[in-house]
Amino acid sequence: xxxxxxxxxxxxxxxxxxxxxxxxxxxxxxxxxxxxxxxxxxxxxxxxxxxxxxxxxxxxxxxxxxxxxxxxxxxxxxxxxxxxxxxxxxxxxxxxxxxxxxxxxxxxxxxxxxxxxxxxxxxxxxxxxxxxxxxxxxxxxxxxxxxxxxxxxxxxxxxxxxxxxxxxxxxxxxxxxxxxxxxxxxxxxxxxxxxxxxxxxxxxxxxxxxxxxxxxxxxxxxxxxxxxxxxxxxxxxxxxxxxxxxxxxxxxxxxxxxxxxxxxxxxxxxxxxxxxxx
Amino acid sequence: xxxxxxxxxxxxxxxxxxxxxxxxxxxxxxxxxxxxxxxxxxxxxxxxxxxxxxxxxxxxxxxxxxxxxxxxxxxxxxxxxxxxxxxxxxxxxxxxxxxxxxxxxxxxxxxxxxxxxxxxxxxxxxxxxxxxxxxxxxxxxxxxxxxxxxxxxxxxxxxxxxxxxxxxxxxxxxxxxxxxxxxxxxxxxxxxxxxxxxxxxxxxxxxxxxxxxxxxxxxxxxxxxxxxxxxxxxxxxxxxxxxxxxxxxxxxxxxxxxxxxxxxxxxxxxxxxxxxxxxxxxxxxxxxxxxxxxxxxxxxxxxxxxxxxxxxxxxxxxxxxxxxxxxxxxxxxxxxxxxxxxxxxxxxxxxxxxxxxxxxxxxxxxxxxxxxxxxxxxxxxxxxxxxxxxxxxxxxxxxxxxxxxxxxxxxxxxxxxxxxxxxxxxxxxxxxxxxxxxxxxxxxxxxxxxxxxxxxxxxxxxxxxxxxxxxxxxx
Numbered sequence: 001x002x003x004x005x006x007x008x009x010x011x012x013x014x015x016x017x018x019x020x021x022x023x024x025x026x027x028x029x030x031x032x033x034x035x036x037x038x039x040x041x042x043x044x045x046x047x048x049x050x051x052x053x054x055x056x057x058x059x060x061x062x063x064x065x066x067x068x069x070x071x072x073x074x075x076x077x078x079x080x081x082x083x084x085x086x087x088x089x090x091x092x093x094x095x096x097x098x099x100x101x102x103x104x105x106x107x108x109x110x111x112x113x114x115x116x117x118x119x120x121x122x123x124x125x126x127x128x129x130x131x132x133x134x135x136x137x138x139x140x141x142x143x144x145x146x147x148x149x150x151x152x153x154x155x156x157x158x159x160x161x162x163x164x165x166x167x168x169x170x171x172x173x174x175x176x177x178x179x180x181x182x183x184x185x186x187x188x189x190x191x192x193x194x195x196x197x198x199x200x201x202x203x204x205x206x207x208x209x210x211x212x213x214x215x216x217x218x219x220x221x222x223x224x225x226x227x228x229x230x231x232x233x234x235x236x237x238x239x240x241x242x243x244x245x246x247x248x249x250x251x252x253x254x255x256x257x258x259x260x261x262x263x264x265x266x267x268x269x270x271x272x273x274x275x276x277x278x
Numbered sequence: 279x280x281x282x283x284x285x286x287x288x289x290x291x292x293x294x295x296x297x298x299x300x301x302x303x304x305x306x307x308x309x310x311x312x313x314x315x316x317x318x319x320x321x322x323x324x325x326x327x328x329x330x331x332x333x334x335x336x337x338x339x340x341x342x343x344x345x346x347x348x349x350x351x352x353x354x355x356x357x358x359x360x361x362x363x364x365x366x367x368x369x370x371x372x373x374x375x376x377x378x379x380x381x382x383x384x385x386x387x388x389x390x391x392x393x394x395x396x397x398x399x400x401x402x403x404x405x406x407x408x409x410x411x412x413x414x415x416x417x418x419x420x421x422x423x424x425x426x427x428x429x430x431x432x433x434x435x436x437x438x439x440x441x442x443x444x445x446x447x448x449x450x451x452x453x454x455x456x457x458x459x460x461x462x463x464x465x466x467x468x469x470x471x472x473x474x475x476x477x478x479x480x481x482x483x484x485x486x487x488x489x490x491x492x493x494x495x496x497x498x499x500x501x502x503x504x505x506x507x508x509x510x511x512x513x514x515x516x517x518x519x520x521x522x523x524x525x526x527x528x529x530x531x532x533x534x535x536x537x538x539x540x541x542x543x544x545x546x547x548x549x550x551x552x553x554x555x556x557x558x559x560x561x562x563x564x565x566x567x568x569x570x571x572x573x574x575x576x577x578x579x580x581x582x583x584x585x586x587x588x589x590x591x592x593x594x595x596x597x598x599x600x601x602x603x604x605x606x607x608x609x610x611x612x613x614x615x616x617x618x619x620x621x622x623x624x625x626x627x628x629x630x631x632x633x634x635x636x637x638x639x640x641x642x643x644x645x646x647x648x649x650x651x652x653x654x655x656x657x658x659x660x661x662x663x664x665x666x667x668x669x670x671x672x673x674x675x676x677x678x679x680x681x682x683x684x685x686x687x688x689x690x691x692x693x694x695x696x697x698x699x700x701x702x703x704x705x706x707x708x709x710x711x712x713x714x715x716x717x718x719x720x721x722x723x724x725x726x727x728x729x730x731x732x733x734x735x736x737x738x739x740x741x742x743x744x745x746x747x748x749x750x751x752x753x
Contacts, residue, residue, distance in 0.1 A: 195365030
């Protein structure tokens with residue numbers, strides 16, 4: 001049920017109004033990056049970009065394009081604010097997170113500019129919920145300086161083959177080592193824990209690997225505790241692209257298909273733990 | 279060493295490891311001629327599990343190993359190691375996933391030295407687990423199912439359904455058998471007030487079992503947790519489970535023998551019951567003059583054993599006793615660690631003796647026994663499970679052990695490790711050397727014919743015979 005009948009003069013103050021028929025399309029994506037309490041929202045004419053950062057080492061971004069919304073209007077070029085992501089998710093799932101067929105939670109999101117709260121109006125089955133979430137001064141976001149031009153190695157594979165490996169990663173290991181090479185073993189994830197070392201090899205000719213571009217052998221280590229939260233994004237996504245640049249910085253991009261078949265993207269950037277010379 | 283497990287068998291292999299993981303914390307791996315043996319024993323040494331996978335179980339089975347020379351100068355013939363259960367569980371964590379995705383699993387030994395498990399999965403994906411291990415001696419329980427007068431075979435479903443009726447928190451279960459039926463009930467004797475506790479009891483008629491032969495009416499109490507682990511495996515494997523047992527105090531053996539490709543045996547200690555049988559044996563103990571025996575029952579059992587054993591066995595026992603005495607603390611007689619060589623004495627003791635030994639005594643015993651091994655007093659080879667006495671001596675090499683607290687238990691304790699101290703207290707009381715230590719609850723309860731919670735309960739019924747000297751004297 002759309003909320004178009006709820007238009008009032010509040011809209012004149014709002015610089016951002018976004019409406020969607022199924023709030024889960026938004027909440028599911030946000031859950032994929034929910035490993036810290038606060039997130040920064042960057043709204044532009046393209047849509048929303050929600051960013052979560054950890055330890056100045058890892059950054060996760062969720063891109064919800066304007067096309068995902070039934071209605072999306074923004075009066076400024078862009079608006080940026082920081083909000084408590086935990087609270088936002090709780091509000092979005094206030095009617096419960098189970099997906100009962102036919103019963104969708106409709107969402108209207110409004111923001112009146114710097115200093116105003118983020119207003120959420122949620123409705124399901126005739127029941128209306130009004131949320132007002134305080135916004136905060138946005139922090140400066142890290143710029144990982146990751147550009148496609150500097151990408152040395154890139155692998156695109158189906159998420160399902162990585163899911164189990166990622167969720168069963170040996171947490172007693174401090175690092176996750178990623179090796180990408182034009183030679184065997186092509187793509188290898190390794191952990192070094194108390195039990196010993198564990199390696200998962202994904203050859204380039206596997207039917208799970210859609211694309212494999214490797215210029216030179218690279219081995220990089222990343223803090224496992226920082227990357228582990230990305231398992232949420234992995235479980236939601238259908239495809240994952242893994243890229244490393246000349247500095248060893250890692251970019252994980254996940255393609256997420258929502259319930260209505262629309263595609264959104266989630267991205268994780270992580271800086272390497274240490275350089276391992278090949 | 280190199281074994282390749284076909285995809286279809288990985289689930290069974292993984293389930294075996296899961297069930298062993300519920301018993302012990304370390305997995306002993308030994309590729310033998312007749313198959314790959316996976317064994318474990320629990321910390322208290324009251325439960326032992328063993329799976330032997332025959333070469334037919336594998337695509338490829340090669341147990342050869344050119345190892346370093348042994349201490350005696352001869353080449354070590356088989357590879358023996360132990361790995362942490364946690365490590366190997368990481369390989370077989372999610373069985374449904376393994377079943378779905380793994381084509382085969384290769385187990386090899388790498389210079390590293392590492393034990394390597396390689397899972398070849400669908401879509402050409404390979405997962406390699408390089409696990410650290412410790413070299414060790416063979417872990418082997420010596421027991422004989424054939425000598426047990428009581429044998430029951432049941433479908434696992436039957437036993438699982440019975441066991442489900444008991445509280446999840448129940449630790450010990452009592453099995454009462456007679457030629458017509460079997461009664462299972464929760465063990466309440468250790469409760470301070472049995473009338474205030476929930477009693478659950480189930481009877482099964484002999485007809486419900488696939489095989490039912492009772493030679494000796496008996497009542498046995500053993501740990502339920504391990505039984506659940508065994509039943510979980512049996513049900514998953516769909517194999518009938520056989521129970522071989524004799525009387526309380528003697529171990530009970532659960533075995534699964536339906537599949538030609540593998541064998542499994544679980545041996546569990548049973549609580550020694552203070553029934554009439556013990557009283558009659560106490561008179562025999564005097565004749566034995568075994569300085570290192572601390573308990574009537576143990577001696578009595580030894581007596582029983584002796585009547586069955588041949589001359590040489592007895593001789594070995596005595597010599598072994600003499601050898602061990604100076605290093606042996608009286609508690610427990612160290613009997614649950616019968617090593618393969620010269621430890622026939624331990625073969626005579628039941629698993630309950632095992633309980634009696636605290637960790638420290640164990641270490642002593644171990645080093646002593648290891649020394650004995652080296653001295654070549656080996657009279658009993660490391661034999662496959664089906665040989666030897668009905669007792670469960672365990673063979674074990676040098677094992678570092680956690681240290682258990684040595685405080686004398688002044689209250690009813692459930693720790694098997696402290697039993698040794700309790701035994702000593704009892705010794706002292708028997709010697710009228712009461713140093714002011716309050717009598718242990720266990721001791722008192724024995725007088726009243728109520729066993730303690732610990733499976734290591736001994737039964738010094740009415741004797742004040744000193745059968746073993748205090749450790750204090752030996753220090």
